[in-house]
Amino acid sequence: MKRTTQAIHTSFAQPDPYGAISMPVYHTAAYEFADAAVMADAFCGRNSLPDYSRVTNPTVSFFEERVRRLTDAHDVVAFASGMAAISNAFLVVAAAGKNIVTSKHVFGNTFALLDTTLKRFGVTTKYVDLTRPEEVVAAVDADTCCIYLEILTNPHQEVADLQALAAIAHAAGIPLIADSTAIPFTELQISALGVDIEIVSSTKYLSGGGTSIGGLVIDYGTVPQFSRRLRHEMLLNLGSYMTPHVAYMQTLGLETLxxxxxxxxxxxxxxxxxxxxxxxxxxxxxxxxxxxxxxxxxxxxxxxxxxxxxxxxxxxxxxxxxxxxxxxxxxxxxxxxxxxxxxxxxxxxxxxxxxxxxxxxxxxxxxxxxxxxxxxxxxxxxxxxxxxxxx
CATH class of the missing domain: 3.90.1150.10 (Aspartate Aminotransferase, domain 1)
Incomplete structure (x- = not known):
């Protein structure tokens, strides 16, 4: 199917008992299981059943799956905001003593996250002109954990060469993480340009009417264990998962994106x-x-x-x-x-x-x-x- 059709037609993981053609909103915290073994398998990730809505919810999972199919991604995780998506992605790859290479031409709160919050935990940032690949090469060292950028900066409207940055990142064995909020993922195949992890503020185009706050981390499967750490460590320990009602509204927004x-x-x-x-x-x-x-x-x-x-x-x-x-x-x-x-x-x-x-x-x-x-x-x-x- 073409992307415009795929955005509207994605099968539910389980048939709805009433035949609903829109995914229902599962406003529930917990789920009942048939027996103790099935329950144990759900909590340990050995089946796909939801265990607790802080980390898994059918409405949110459906939204994630619809985005995953549209992007041909390995996995998609939905968060409570775009900033939550950015911070969780950084926390997967970063650690004390590591550094992130990026530009000062980033969204204000992203700059504050890098320059203040992460710095307190021993993660430093190297600011360079990402439109000059030689500066990026010079900045990357053995402690660099990723190169990060916005594909169209806000409000500067700066564009860096994604393929050139991907080549630098991959030569150093690190991921290229890109915030693609300014151009919807329905319009480009960003993984073909070498991006490993895509971040989207779904508050923007997906929400459409400015009705809800959300964020997405789209994993293209090129960074070992990235999604596993994101789901089984970050969601469990930080609790910033998207709510089911937001997922419902943004699923509808995705249909007309x-x-x-x-x-x-x-x-x-x-x-x-x-x-x-x-x-x-x-x-x-x-x-x-x-x-x-x-x-x-x-x-x-x-x-x-x-x-x-x-x-x-x-x-x-x-x-x-x-x-x-x-x-x-x-x-x-x-x-x-x-x-x-x-x-x-x-x-x-x-x-x-x-x-x-x-x-x-x-x-x-x-x-x-x-x-x-x-x-x-x-x-x-x-x-x-x-x-x-x-x-």
Whole structure:
């Protein structure tokens, strides 16, 4: 089946007694077993029966299986948030004395996790320019446990060569871990580019309407024991599994992901093209524009679409605030890839807790506004943007 069909048709692990065509929500903590032997087998992983909803739940397992089939992955584990997915993946591969090679162009909380939380436990981070493979080679050493990146950075819109980074990682015997949230996994086969572990904030495109918080770790089976440690150590010991109701909502979101994404990406490109002609705007940054420095690489890696996030730069912070305050249709809110179009000033919000020097090092400018393009008519969105710019 094609991916759009596969996203809708996945068989249940067990037949529903009432013939439901949507996976029911199993709001239960525990499960009854036929006998002690079956119960023991469930708790020790010798059968596929759920034992306790902190680590296994039929509704969540169905969501995981649907994603696994769409991605041709070895295993998929669903978490309570994108940050939970990132932190659990790091904890599988890292240990005291190890280091992670990445860029300072990562999401603010990911930077804080690396630079503060993991550092307290003896895991250090080496920050390099991931678009320069020679810097990555120089940074990797015997204690490096992984190379990590976002495939399209937020809000910088930076794209690194995944195949080049994979070659470096695999030569060193370490995994390449990539956050692919900005481009849905229905649009590219990231494992073919050498990515070993894929991380997705399912809060974004999968949720669709911004209804629920979740994250996914997608294991392509190239890192020995990775999924086993993730399920049998991290889920058991840290307890950050996705809830069944969230899994139900995101399973429904997955069914319309492809068609929603195509509309959002098409609108994002149209807005980027139109906004470039506005004299109030200093810069429009969108990798779908042919003169963008990452355009050719993005086309090769992601295909013909470039996501639903773009940024504009205005004259200064005050101009950004005036613009945001005058928006009428577009919502002043965080999150990405909601059905509604959203605008935010990253420097004062997502990256607001950081110092001026830290923001400078992360290349977060006071002049930047991030737009997440939704499903509204593109003419209505443009009209709102123009009136706010004129104001």
């Amino acid at each position: 492809h068609v929603r994404y195509q509309r959002q990406a098409t609108s994002a490109l149209a807005l980027a093209q139109r906004l470039r002609g506005r004299t109030e705007i200093v810069e429009v940054n969108y990798v779908g524009l042919p003169d963008n420095p990452f355009y050719a690489l993005a086309q090769r890696q992601f295909g013909p679409t470039a996501g639903a996030m773009l940024t504009i730069d205005l004259a200064d912070r005050e101009a950004c605030f005036r613009f945001i305050n005058h928006l009428q249709l577009i919502r002043r809110a965080t999150n990405l890839f909601d059905n509604k179009t959203l605008a935010i000033h990253p420097a004062s919000t997502i990256f607001g807790p950081f110092t001026d020097e830290q923001r400078r090092q992360m290349d977060i400018r006071d002049t930047t506004i991030r737009l997440s393009v939704g499903l509204e008519d593109v003419d209505d969105l443009m009209a709102d943007l123009v009136q706010a710019l004129q104001a």
